[in-house]
Amino acid sequence: MANFNHDQALLTEQLLLLHKLDLDYPDDSALHDFGEGMKPLNTIALLLSTGLPGEHFAAAFDKRLGLELVLAKNGTPTSEDIADAKELFSRLYSPEVRRGSDLYPFVARRCRANVLKRVSKLLASVIDTGFNDDFYSRLDQNPSACEPLSPSTIEREFPRDTDTIIEDYTDKSLSTISRDLLDSIIGGAVASEVPSREKFFDIYISALALAHSRFLQQWVKLKDAGYQKVLRFQRCAAKLCRYINDVHSLQTCKAAGANKISLGYR
DSSP states (O other): OHHHHHHHHHHHHHHHHHHHHTOOOOOOTTOOSTTSSSHHHHHHHHHHOOOOTTOOEEEEEEOSSSOEEEEEESSOOOHHHHHHHHHHHHHHTSTTOOSGGGGHHHHHHHTHHHHHHHHHHHHHHHHTTSHHHHHHHHHHTOGGGGSBOOHHHHHHHOOSSHHHHHHHHTTOBHHHHHHHHHHHHHHHOOTTSOOOHHHHHHHHHHHHHHHTOHHHHHHHHHTOTTHHHHHHHHHHHHHHHHHHHTHHHHHTTTTTTGGGOEEEEO
8 A cells, every 4th residue: 555655646746747847748659559658648647637626637557567557646536537537448449439539528528627728728829819810911911822722732731631621622722721720710619618529520620730731830930920829829729639639549559458458546
């Protein structure tokens, strides 16, 4: 029990430090084994974090006896915490969960406060900062933004979610596409309510495509007026998109021996 208490304290201290510094675990895109790398652990903690005041979660692997995933909370885990952890892993290994969006009903319930917070911050990064006004003005001042885009040009301008944009916007202009994406975010991101799965996925697609667009990347690269607003929008978009993107880091581990992991809450 002394070791368990030490593990709990250590995990809590590390988690609170990361929370205070607003840091994420490093992205380990070369992950080949569920027991290696920090990205899956960070994702598990994200999916179990409720966002309630003063409540924080951490995850770590204990390899002393087989492979145990240890979940820690800065306080005593409730029966709901334990039940939700079991439900999370049950859903992750369900054949019905094939995409990140398939897990969203769990996220909307368990992480409701955090989802609301991230939706609210994304909306604030667009409206409260005046980014939307700068964005529309910059498009208006760019003559080439009104020219129709071919599929190959769309692929260059929007490297993320290219297929969807090509399907919906071939021969449309950069101005039309970019405005529609931003308007979709503004229209869908209601700060007072958790979006439905369909609305959240629409916000996700628009935020992902726009945040990685060549138009915004060039704006930041040139450090033109208002580029700090772009950076804030991109940061907020990245945090919101984690609820879809990061689930893939767990799904890709299903065939990497993950079924041999036992689950513990301390």
